[in-house]
Structures are given as C-alpha cells and as structure tokens.
Amino acid sequence: MASVHSVDCSPQNLADITCNMSDILNEFWLDKKGGAPSLCCDDVWRSNTDADLSVLQRRIYRSTTHVPQELGKIMDSATFEKSRLYQLDKSNFSFWSGLYSETEGTLILLLGGIPLLWGVAGSLTNRLGFGSEYEITQSLVFLTLATLFSAVTGLPWSLYNTFVIEEKHGFNQQTFGFFLRDALKKFFVTQCILLPVTSLLLYIIKIGGDYFFIYAWLFTLAVSLVLVTIYADYIAPLFDKFTLLPEGELKMDIEAMAKSISFPLTKVYVVEGSKRSSHSNAYFYGFFKNKRIVLFDTLLEDYSPFNKTGEPQPEQPESDETSSEAKAKPKNKKQGCNNPEILAVLGHELGHWKLGHTVKNMIISQMNSFLCFSLFAVLIGRKELFVAFGFNDSQPTLIGLMIIFQFIFSPYNELLSFCLTVLSRRFEFQADAFALNMGKASELYSALIKLNKDNLGFPVADWLFSMWHYSHPPLLERLRALGNVKQD
Template sequence: MFDLKTIIDRPNIPWKLIISAFSIAQFSFESYLTYRQYQKLSETKLPPVLEDEIDNETFHKSRNYSRAKAKFSIFSDVYNLAQKLVFIKYDFFPKIWHMAVNLSNAILPVKFHMVSTVAQSLCFLGLLSSLSTLVDLPLSYYTHFVLEEKFGFNKLTFKLWITDMFKSLSLAYAIGGPILYLFLKIFDKFPTDFLWYIMIFLFVVQVLAMTIIPVFIMPLFNKFTPLEEGELKKSIENLADRVGFPLDQIFVIDGSKRSSHSNAYFTGLPFTSKRIVLFDTLVNSNSTDEITAVLAHEIGHWQKNHIVNMVIFSQLHTFLIFTLFTSVYRNSSFYNTFGFFTERMTGGFIDPVITKEFPIIIGFMLFNDLLTPLECAMQFVMSLISRTHEYQADAYAKKLGYKQNLCRALIDLQIKNLSTMNVDPLYSSYHYSHPTLAERLTALDYVSEKKKN
C-alpha cells in the first residue's frame, strides 16, 4: 500500500537542498517575469485604446516609475533570497528556537519550567517576527522615503512610519498571539486527526477578521470620517437603493496622510450590512458620477458573490495545504535536517520516559517552503479568478449605465497613480490581480471622445 509518510521520512533525503533549490527556482522564475516586464517598459507606444487618453509626459513618468519599481523588486528579491538561504545554511531557525526555549523558561514561574512546546513556539514566533521587522527595515525605508518620495506619492513622515511599525508589531502580539496559541493547541489536543478542527478554526478566524479588522483595527491607523451630506452621498445612497445593496455607512479615510494613491472599497460579511470607504484622495479629485461609477463596480463584486467565492476558494486552498501537511508534520528526517529534533522527559522521576517533540510551527514554516512550486502555480489560478471577477464587476457597472463614467474614473486613477501602461501578458497573469487598464477599457468597448468626434 502506498504510504507517503513512510516514503518521505528517510534520513538520506536532502531536505535543505530541496528547499534551497525550490527557493532559487522561484526567484529565477519571478526574475524572468520581471525581465520580460522591464523589456515591455522599453516600448515607446501606448496601447491603442490609451493613445488619446494619456499624454506623453504622464506616459514617460509612468514608465520611469514602473522601471524604478521593477529594479527595486529584483534587488528586494535577491535580498530576501539571500536572507532565506543564509537562515537555512547556518541553522538560524534552530538557534532562534533555542533562544525561545530559554526565554520561555526564564519568563514562566518555576513550577512551569517544563514549558510546553506551544509556549516555546509563541516565543519563537515573537522573536522571529521582531527580527524579520528589523531585517526588512531598510527595504521599507527605501520604498517609502526614496522610491515613492521620488515620484511624489509618499506622504509618510518618519515619525508616522515608526509609529505604524510599532502599532503593527503590538497588534501582531496582542491578536496574533492568542490566535496562534489556539492554532497550536489544536495540534496538541488532536495530534492525528487535526484537519477538520483546523479548517473550522481558520474559517472562524477568517470570518472574525472580516468583521473586526475594518471596525476596530483599521481606525488605529487611519481616521474614518462619515461622508458629509451632499450630492455625492445622495448619489451613492440612490445607487444602493436601486440595486438593493445593504448600505450601512459611508466613510472617508485620510489615506492622503500616507500616500497620494487613490482607492475605494466596501467592508462587511456577505450577508450583512456594508460600509463603503472612500479615500480622501479620490473624493477630492474625482467627480460625483465617476466616484459613483467606481462604487457600482465595487457593488458588482457583492452582486456576483465574489467575496463568497473567494472565501470558498481560500478554504479549499487551505484544505489542500493541511492535507499535504499531514504527511510531513511529524517527519523525523525533516526535523533532523534542520536541527529541530528535540526530546523531552515525561513521566515521574522514578520511571522517566523520553518522548520526541515535533514543534508544529517549525514544521509548518518549512513545509510552506516545500510548497513553493504548488504556490507558484496557485498564484496563476488566483490571479485568473481575481481578474475574472474584475471583468464581471466592470460589466455589472456598465449594465447599470455607468460605462463612460467608470472608464473615465479608471483612466483618471491610472494617471494619478502612474500605473503601468504597457504590461507583459505573462507577468500580469502571475502578478496582477486586476486586468490592465487597456484590457478593461477594451472589454468595456470604450471609445475615446476624440475618436467619436
């Protein structure tokens, strides 16, 4: 009988080499895509549908912005790959793990010195996330204060950048800690039949996140102000009434204090009332009809059950991951290779028993690196689904009569955000969750006013 667990639990399997090879292969593939895109950015002609909409100055500025981002993405990918390979080669993970064990033993009272693997895992993740934040600081600083600053998008101050970082870490510890504790306790309580318990738990977490984050977490970073009475609010409410959209409140978010990029979205569970959120940069620079058209697109996602579809797809994806994880999560050779095979003494002092410990969080992290080929393939699938949803939402807005205003809004957002005009098809099918502007305008049968005249 075929037994995958037994087949892959052999001491001669070079797990480090396999994971390193997968990481390098992913880097090579994504670098190839970036190279293709960089070559595409050399083109000096706009897509035909944009020729009468984008002036030369904006086009060249957009090209320069896209080229700068492409160059930086290659550098950051090299940086992250080097970091991962160094961590693997020099066994940084077990070193951090032993630090976490010592820390948890030092923090907890003497009677708890036989600290559980769950507590040690939480300390490990706390140390690792803090270290990762420090290691990524140079990239974050360059992104905001050099790259985005150069093209006029950054509105962050150094103080706000630091404050955001500490808020994010604090929330990760305060909220992520208890969630991870429950996650790990499921494995502790159900070591052989954890799959369905994990699925139920993660589904509940996902639903709670969709409920709590918009209402309690996001206001910690941005100010949400109810939209004032007036033409825009009335137009949005009329649209909501017309299509039966369960609108609760409309807010304007002060996105301009961090960036001049524009956006709009709605929050709320699929079968509950919704909040619409507009960036102040959008409200201040677009007409009422254009903003309403953008929201008609967003409502299209609700009307077409895209949120429900993505939740279902996410659950199926999670089920696949944890089904595969059952074959390696107690794999002795896997843990041994990375220096994570530990033993603990249990039982009484008279008759002690040595038991093997498999830190679940370690196994899951390393297992995710093994999934690199699968996740690359899934990236294409997820992008395809997302892009299909965008086309459907555009078509919904068009059906409501917002075609021209939606097209004008999309063009305006493209110009203000300096979004990429020429995109390589393979690059976009992997990286882009939205179709390009040219693709969306073509699908909407947009014709420039200049061509009409």
C-alpha cells in the same frame, strides 16, 4: 449531468490519498542528507523564474519611451514618462529587495538559523521558569523573535521604498516620525493578534486527536471571520482616520444605487489615506445586512472634511503627530474622480458583491485551507522532515507548521496563486460589465483612465509578466471591453 460522490475524510483515507505526494516529497526534499539544501535550490529556481519575468517587463519600461498610437487619446506624453520611470524604479527595487530576501532565507536554512532561534527561545523560556514541556510558550517566544527579526531586517527596505521611491514620484505624505510610529503600532497590533491565535491553534492541534486538522481548520475559519468583522471598525482606525461621508448629493446617489441592487448599505466612510500616500482606493466590507463602503479621500476630486453643520473646517493634525511633522499636501496637481465617476467605480465594486465574487473567493480560500491542514496531518509525523531542517531530537508543532506551509507547499502555493490571479482577472471583467449594464460605461471608462494616471500605472505590459502577476487586467484590455460593448 455530473454525479456527486461523498468523500471519506478520515485520517487513514487522507493518508492513502496523499501517499504518492509523500513519496515525492521524500524523494526530493525530505532525504536526511539534503532536505534543506534541496528546498533552497527549489526556492532559488522559483525566484529565478520570477526574476526572468521581471526582466521582460523591465525591458518594456526601458524601451517603450513614447506613447503608443492606441494610447494617444487617453494619455499625454508627460504622464506616460512619469509612469514609466515610476514603474521602472519600483521594478528595480523589487529585484534588489527580492534578491536580498532570497539570500537571507537561503542563509538561514543553510546555516541552521531556524533551530538556532528555537534554541534561543528555549533558553529564554527556561530562564523564565518554564521547562521543555512548555512547548507552546517556547513557540510564542520563537514567533516573537522571528517576527522581530523580520521587522528589523525589512525596515531599511521599507524606509527606502517610502522615502526614496514614493517620495521621488510624489506619493509619500508621511514624515519620518509618523512612519516609525506607524511601524511600531503595526508590530504590536500584529503581536496582539498573532500570539493568542497561534497559542490556541497549537493547543487545538495537540489535543485534537486524529481529527485535529478539522478542528484547526474550523478555528482558523472562525478567526478569519472575526478579523474581517472587526478590522474596519477596531483595527483600521488605529492607523487611519475614518469619517462619515457628509450629507449631500454623492451620499444620496450612493445610497440610491445600493438600494437599486438590494445592497444592504448602512454607512459610507471616507478614510484619510492622503496623510500617508496619494494612492487611491475604494472597498466595502461587512456581513449579512451590515455592509459599509469606504472611500479614500484621494479618490474624491473635491473632498474636504466637514463638521456637523456641513461647513468646511480647517485640517487639524492627528493627536499622534505634532504640527512640525505635518507635511503640506501637494497642490501642483488635481486628482480623483467626480461624482458620476465615483458612482461608476462603486458600481464595479458592488458588482463583485452582486455576482458573488466575495463568497466564491471565501469558499476557495477555505477549501484550500482545509486541504492544507489535511495534508499537514499526514506530513507532521514524518521525523525526517524535521531532521532535514536541523531538528534531530524534537518535532515542535509550530516548526512543523512553518516548514510544511512555507516550504513544502511552496510549489503548490505558486500554482494556486497563478490560478487565483487568472480568476481575479475574470472577476474584474465581470464587475466592469456589471457597472456597464448599470449604464455607467462611459463614467467607468474615464474613471479608469484617471485612476491609472493618478496612481502612475504604466499601460504597456509584457504578456507573460502580466499573466503571472496582474490580478487586474491591464488598462487597455479593460477599456477595450468597455468600448466594444458600448459600440454594440
């Protein structure tokens, strides 16, 4: 039996634990002469590795032009070709947008863009009557300018993805006006959350003393719990319309299934995802005894809005979208799942809850957050870290957070991301098995095929690319697992 040891988390012990890591960071990244260039080289190396994996997958997209024999019974050649072309376009777009992003980031580092923007933020705060002692105020101005720059430079890529790629393949349902309003709304909502949270976090770090990293971690934990609690009720409705699932057979079956596994379901919503995209999804949220399920209308095969009497009512344009901007929904194809298949999909989702996957992911996330803040407490005092990024005369806390979390931790973040991807795939297989044990194997089998078809998922993947990038197992692997158990 493994023994359990207590861990000393004092600042001194943390410094001892991380001394080797600090030496390595100093040797390769934090030298005064080449810190930022060294980080650029590391970033480019990781980008090239990712690009190499994407090249392998693009070869699959280009060379696999006929339906493999084992897929012949579940996918026709027309759908196979559509999904191949869609994924090829997405992969090419990802390559060019990623190349631009890496080039932009490298130039910002090499040309001193971060200290330049910090200086601009300082000039603006001085004009407003705040001196250099108001570091938090300057940090908020810097953060606003940085996010605005990111939004502006990312806008053309987002427009191309939405109105060229998604439009070309029949997924986009947005008008240009709707898209711009949505983008502005996202930006302002993000600022309303980001700026207060950041200011409080910086304040906690400054007054927290030797144990500030514990208080900072507890604060971010509280913020994440609050955001998870309020997101679906107060934030998501700002962007999409949520309505209660009408009374009927489907709602009764969902409630019965939830009751059978003691899932504390309180409400079932349908979100009008179809006004922006034809992609489909389902999820649940909430804490303790207040769980809610959300179904995308694109997931439901025969869904239409209902009024209180249960009669279908004509679709009305949203209040923020004029009738001239409303787009007709495509009628050339039928998509979504029937009721038994929807129940199978929800059986899979509820399996994540019953098997504790949500709690496990949260624990892993918070352990990682605590580790990162602990290491941040050790590294934030290293003056050479700031000098390497052009901050010779000051050590702003926000800049330290950005440098350490975004750049210094980047190799660790890549490794963690891969480990979480592996874990996610394991959880997906377990959730599939849970739905199977509920007697919904055949329904889940057909639902996975339908959803793959509706979303134009390509069922053939390079094993290296799949292993590194796919948080869900490829379709064939999931179908084989369901089929093998069924045969037993």
